Amino acid sequence: MQLLKRLIFGLIIMNIPAACVIFFGFTVSGIVNYAVFILLLGYYFISDKTKTNTWLLVIGITYYLISSFTYAFETNFFIFTSLKFMVIVLCGYELIKKISKEELYYFLIIAVLSIGVHAAFFTSDFGRYSGFYLNPNVAGFVCISGFGLTYGLKSIRLKLLGQFIFSLMGFLTFSRTFIVLWIFLNLLSIRISFKNIRIFAIGFGILVTMTFIDQLVGLDSPRFKQLMAIANNEQVSTSELNEASRTETWARFYDIIYEKPIFGNGYGTFQGTEYDGYHGVHNTYLLLIGEAGVIPFLLFISYLIYLLYNSFMLFNKAPNLLMQSVALSVFLLANHNFFNFYYITFIAMWIQYQINNHKKHLNPN
Numbered sequence: 066m067q068l069l070k071r072l073i074f075g076l077i078i079m080n081i082p083a084a085c086v087i088f089f090g091f092t093v094s095g096i097v098n099y100a101v102f103i104l105l106l107g108y109y110f111i112s113d114k115t116k117t118n119t120w121l122l123v124i125g126i127t128y129y130l131i132s133s134f135t136y137a138f139e140t141n142f143f144i145f146t147s148l149k150f151m152v153i154v155l156c157g158y159e160l161i162k163k164i165s166k167e168e169l170y171y172f173l174i175i176a177v178l179s180i181g182v183h184a185a186f187f188t189s190d191f192g193r194y195s196g197f198y199l200n201p202n203v204a205g206f207v208c209i210s211g212f213g214l215t216y217g218l219k220s221i222r223l224k225l226l227g228q229f230i231f232s233l234m235g236f237l238t239f240s241r242t243f244i245v246l247w248i249f250l251n252l253l254s255i256r257i258s259f260k261n262i263r264i265f266a267i268g269f270g271i272l273v274t275m276t277f278i279d280q281l282v283g284l285d286s287p288r289f290k291q292l293m294a295i296a297n298n299e300q301v302s303t304s305e306l307n308e309a310s311r312t313e314t315w316a317r318f319y320d321i322i323y324e325k326p327i328f329g330n331g332y333g334t335f336q337g338t339e340y341d342g343y344h345g346v347h348n349t350y351l352l353l354i355g356e357a358g359v360i361p362f363l364l365f366i367s368y369l370i371y372l373l374y375n376s377f378m379l380f381n382k383a384p385n386l387l388m389q390s391v392a393l394s395v396f397l398l399a400n401h402n403f404f405n406f407y408y409i410t411f412i413a414m415w416i417q418y419q420i421n422n423h424k425k426h427l428n429p430n
Contacts, residue, residue, distance in 0.1 A: 066112070070163055073104050077157070078169075078408045079176040084197040102152055109156035116421075118158040118414060120371070124364045125150050128404070132357040135331035143332055146405065153407050154414070161414045162422075166217050166385070169415060170227060173211035177234040180204055184237045193239045203406060205240030206396040208232075210389050210412050213250055216257065217385030228264060233271045242399050250388050257384050311347055311399050318346050322355045329358040336401060349397040369394050372413075375420045383423055389416050 076082065082101055085094035129147040136143055179196030187194075198204040212231040215224045235243045254261035321330060335355040337345030346352050354362035373394060376386035393413055403409055 066108075069104065069108055070160055071168070073101060073108055073160060074164055074168075074411075075172055076101050078172050078411055079179075080197045080199070080406075080408055083199060084179075087199065102149065105152060105156045105160065109159055112159050114159065115162065118154050118417070120368050120417065121154045121158075121410070121414065122151070124361055124368060125154055125404070127364060128353060128357045128361040129332065131328055131361060132332035134328055136333065138333050150404050150410075153410055157407070157411060158414050158418070161411060162418050164415060166214065167223075170211065170214055170218065170223065173207060173214065174227060174230055177204070177208050177211060177231060180208070180234040180237050194237045196234075201238040202240045202242060202400060203402070203409070205235050205238040205243030206392065206400070207408070207412075208235030208238065209243050209246045209250070209392045209396070212247065213388030213392050214385050216254060216388055217383055225267075229267055229271070232264075232267060236271055242396060246392050246395055249391070253388060253391075254384070256380075314344060314347050315351060317344065318351055318355055322351065325358070326354065327358045329354065329356045332356055346401050347399055349401050349403045352401040369397075372416055372420065375424065376416070379420065379423050383419065386416055386419055386423075 076097070082094055082098040085097050125147075129143075129150070133143065133147075176197055180194050180198075181196075183196045184194040193201040195201045195204040198207060208231045212228060212235065215227040215231065218224045218227070232247065235247060251261070251264050254264065318335060321334075324330075333356070335346040335352045346355060350362065350366070353365050369390075372390040373387070376383075376390040380387045389412070393409075393416065396409075397403060400406075400409075403413070
């Protein structure tokens with residue numbers, strides 16, 4: 066069971082099925098993807114069952130049900146996609162309960178090191194790196210989630226090693242969301258201990274390391290040049306920093322949301338299709354209200370408030386949970402793939418279960 070658990074978890078949290086598209090093609094990727102769900106279903110049926118994840122089941126059912134009212138694309142795809150999410154929530158939640166902090170830490174370390182391999186051996190004109198995650202912004206989220214997790218570890222060596230690796234790999238994604246969250250979480254860590262201010266010294270070491278990498282292989286990233294300019298107190302073009310900003314992307318969808326705020330415009334309309342000019346809304350909150358209306362939107366907001374409030378109450382006992390909850394909530398402002406990037410769903414469920422587990426031990430009755 067331990068081997069099966071780690072195999073399934075590793076395949077999902079490291080985004081292996083999607084990464085297989087790049088290395089082996091769509092056929093192998095499809096086979097691995099089907100294998101993951103078969104193994105997950107098998108694990109669920111042979112494992113001991115405990116409390117179901119009511120939160121995400123209700124959110125998922127509400128979102129897919131209401132968005133299906135005006136769904137105008139291929140029906141089989143919609144049914145298959147919605148069923149996959151339900152399997153992840155129902156079966157994956159049982160698996161996630163068995164994943165310790167240390168196991169999550171090691172899997173995330175291995176996963177994000179692929180970003181370094183990407184930067185060192187597969188430099189591109191795009192100048193941003195993502196490893197197994199294929200998307201630099203999503204890779205940045207995985208890095209910041211791992212960074213927050215380190216504050217829940219007892220081992221000082223593992224904590225410092227993780228903070229350096231997650232920080233360096235996160236900066237290599239050149240995700241603006243990662244950088245903002247990295248600074249915020251470091252400031253928040255001072256609330257734990259003033260000694261944590263040393264992480265800013267690690268940040269300086271990371272900039273030196275990135276400069277060395279740039280000289281060795283050439284990062285070839287406009288954002289790296291902007292970052293170094295800021296570090297050297299040089300003037301940076303505001304237009305460059307705001308280029309392709311998320312606020313501009315969101316603004317394209319406001320009128321569409323206002324037209325149908327109650328039941329939305331239907332599944333897929335905010336995810337990068339012909340309907341929206343293939344851009345996508347890049348915001349999970351706007352995706353929910355735009356595709357399925359106000360009900361799943363309010364449910365999802367309530368879910369995140371639950372995570373944030375309870376992790377805040379547990380901050381002294383488990384500071385990593387608040388840091389990971391903040392990272393998740395802010396990241397979803399810039400990404401609309403909560404329902405189909407399952408490693409994001411897994412991280413959310415892991416935070417949720419850890420909160421519930423702590424609450425149960427604090428209030429056993």
